[in-house]
Amino acid sequence: MRHFRTLLAHELRSAFFSWNTWAAAGLFLTLMGTLHWFAVLECSRTPQAWTPIEATFRLFWLPLLCVLPLLTMRSFADERRQGTLSALLTTPASPAAIVWAKFLSAWITWALFWIGFTLFPLLVNLRLGTSGDVALFDTSALIGGLCFILVSGLLHVSIGILCSCVTRSATLAALLTFITLLALTAVGGAMESLPIESWAWLGWLREPAAHLRTFGHLQDFAAGILDSRPLILYLTGTLLSIGLAVLAVEGQE
Amino acid sequence: MPETDPQPTAAVVAEMLTKRYGSLTAIENLSFSVAPGEIVGFLGPNGAGKSTTMRILAGTMAGTSGRASIWGESVALNPAAAKRHMAYMPENNPLPEDLRVEEYLTLRARLKDVAAEKINERVAKVMDDCDLTRRAKGRLIGQLSKGFKQRVGIADALLAEPKVVILDEPTIGLDPHQILGIRDLIRSLRGKMAVLISSHILYEVEQVCDKVVIINRGKLVAQGRTEDLRRELFPQAIFNLITQATAAELKVLVSIHEPAATVDAIDAIDAHWHRLKVTLPAHSPLRETLATLMISAGMSLREIAEEHYGLEDIFLAATRRATTEGGRI
Numbered sequence: 001m002r003h004f005r006t007l008l009a010h011e012l013r014s015a016f017f018s019w020n021t022w023a024a025a026g027l028f029l030t031l032m033g034t035l036h037w038f039a040v041l042e043c044s045r046t047p048q049a050w051t052p053i054e055a056t057f058r059l060f061w062l063p064l065l066c067v068l069p070l071l072t073m074r075s076f077a078d079e080r081r082q083g084t085l086s087a088l089l090t091t092p093a094s095p096a097a098i099v100w101a102k103f104l105s106a107w108i109t110w111a112l113f114w115i116g117f118t119l120f121p122l123l124v125n126l127r128l129g130t131s132g133d134v135a136l137f138d139t140s141a142l143i144g145g146l147c148f149i150l151v152s153g154l155l156h157v158s159i160g161i162l163c164s165c166v167t168r169s170a171t172l173a174a175l176l177t178f179i180t181l182l183a184l185t186a187v188g189g190a191m192e193s194l195p196i197e198s199w200a201w202l203g204w205l206r207e208p209a210a211h212l213r214t215f216g217h218l219q220d221f222a223a224g225i226l227d228s229r230p231l232i233l234y235l236t237g238t239l240l241s242i243g244l245a246v247l248a249v250e251g252q253e
Numbered sequence: 254m255p256e257t258d259p260q261p262t263a264a265v266v267a268e269m270l271t272k273r274y275g276s277l278t279a280i281e282n283l284s285f286s287v288a289p290g291e292i293v294g295f296l297g298p299n300g301a302g303k304s305t306t307m308r309i310l311a312g313t314m315a316g317t318s319g320r321a322s323i324w325g326e327s328v329a330l331n332p333a334a335a336k337r338h339m340a341y342m343p344e345n346n347p348l349p350e351d352l353r354v355e356e357y358l359t360l361r362a363r364l365k366d367v368a369a370e371k372i373n374e375r376v377a378k379v380m381d382d383c384d385l386t387r388r389a390k391g392r393l394i395g396q397l398s399k400g401f402k403q404r405v406g407i408a409d410a411l412l413a414e415p416k417v418v419i420l421d422e423p424t425i426g427l428d429p430h431q432i433l434g435i436r437d438l439i440r441s442l443r444g445k446m447a448v449l450i451s452s453h454i455l456y457e458v459e460q461v462c463d464k465v466v467i468i469n470r471g472k473l474v475a476q477g478r479t480e481d482l483r484r485e486l487f488p489q490a491i492f493n494l495i496t497q498a499t500a501a502e503l504k505v506l507v508s509i510h511e512p513a514a515t516v517d518a519i520d521a522i523d524a525h526w527h528r529l530k531v532t533l534p535a536h537s538p539l540r541e542t543l544a545t546l547m548i549s550a551g552m553s554l555r556e557i558a559e560e561h562y563g564l565e566d567i568f569l570a571a572t573r574r575a576t577t578e579g580g581r582i
Contacts, residue, residue: 002363002366003363003364006360006363006364007364010360014351017351018351082347082349082350083343083345083347084347084348084349086308086313086343086347087343087347087348088364089312089313090311090312090313090336090339090340090341091336091361091364091365092333092336092337092364092365092366093364094333
């Protein structure tokens with residue numbers, strides 16, 4: 001545990017001083033700020049069935065695919081390429097402590113990005129004040145969306161860490177993360193869009209499909225519905241990815 | 254690490270270590286040991302399996318079979334305990350380039366379980382010992398020269414005062430001054446910690462090591478004290494001398510005391526002086542008295558010198574013997 005705390009502090013410090021993190025943060029905030037800006041403009045022109053916050057959160061897959069791989073790609077791939085992971089493994093710190101520290105550091109950074117994003121809706125609210133249209137600012141959607149991002153982020157970040165463990169190339173790690181997250185999100189989205197219920201031969205997919213409806217989870221969180229099933233899905237997925245990452249680090253040679 | 258740890262008979266034990274990569278055998282049934290406080294040179298040609306063996310001992314690579322232990326702790330079964338007793342500096346000495354020297358050493362001290370109240374003291378001590386304090390303390394590792402990076406690697410190895418230090422080519426890429434500094438540093442560890450050091454610079458190994466382990470093609474070909482190996486691999490003592498005696502005259506004289514001795518004429522320097530070569534068995538008492546014997550017999554002697562077999566000769570002879578015999582010691 002002592003090693004884990006030391007490693008986590010080191011990882012957070014490294015992330016703070018890394019140009020990579022600041023570039024990813026710049027990309028993330030530019031992307032999300034622009035999306036939110038357009039959503040606010042759209043809502044201010046004509047009344048919509050959704051709020052700008054809901055609309056922006058529904059596009060969470062964009063930063064997920066474009067920014068998250070940048071955060072996790074170097075975590076292990078670079079260390080393996082430089083050989084510093086081997087040096088780290090000669091200390092009494094266990095591979096599990098190393099993986100958990102890198103994972104938690106990346107997750108905290110990811111969470112901070114999204115907390116940074118909340119400044120945009122808060123600024124909109126501050127600018128409009130009480131005279132503004134309340135539909136432009138929806139506190140429950142903001143808190144719910146943020147909770148979804150933080151919980152699903154556990155799985156998404158752990159996938160990024162796992163992908164970084166299996167290669168020495170940061171670029172390849174980013175690509176692997178992108179493809180895996182795209183598949184995960186697309187499958188979830190497709191499950192919601194397809195009329196599976198009406199296809200008898202796909203009946204067996206109904207139950208697992210109900211678990212993988214990523215956008216449905218976002219809506220549930222935004223609506224304040226606390227369902228244990230997505231929580232279990234994301235937590236077990238996270239533990240599985242982290243476990244595989246630990247095995248990959250242990251067997252790195 | 255508690256100071257009350259009982260001292261094992263061997264600080265490092267490699268027992269029938271084997272490592273295979275598919276059909277390729279990197280090391281095979283390799284066995285040797287390093288006593289506490291002893292400095293041992295680990296020698297072998299490129300690709301002999303030195304780095305593989307060191308990585309298995311350091312716990313960064315699993316062996317295919319065999320047993321490796323550090324200070325009595327199995328590297329495979331109890332890696333955390335083994336690593337607490339050991340420090341390893343790999344061949345290319347990988348270091349994070351974006352950290353400052355002091356920050357890096359502080360981080361490593363924490364990871365190596367140095368007591369919190371001792372971390373600053375230990376970091377300052379190893380930086381002093383490795384001559385880093387004045388010129389590299391606050392600099393980014395990425396900005397350091399190769400020599401200073403090697404020093405940082407060695408400082409890291411000494412940080413937690415381990416019982417065993419494994420150094421893979423610690424002086425590679427250093428200039429002669431730096432090599433001298435590192436050599437003195439390693440020499441100063443004698444008696445305090447067991448050091449296993451691999452190097453291509455055989456003179457350097459001879460200067461600092463108590464014992465050598467020589468491997469070739471993954472197999473042990475010789476191990477022991479340099480002097481013992483010298484006697485074993487070179488059972489003859491050869492003297493080159495310049496004298497007025499002829500080879501025949503000298504042969505008559507030395508044969509009285511050492512029947513197995515041979516005397517060969519190399520060349521004539523001028524009409525009076527000859528260059529001769531006398532070969533004696535390594536254990537012959539005449540080895541100590543040859544010059545005195547010649548002078549007392551009235552033979553003029555201008556020069557006498559025994560051929561010295563360095564570690565390079567021992568290394569070459571041991572690897573040659575293993576290649577021709579296909580065996581090992």
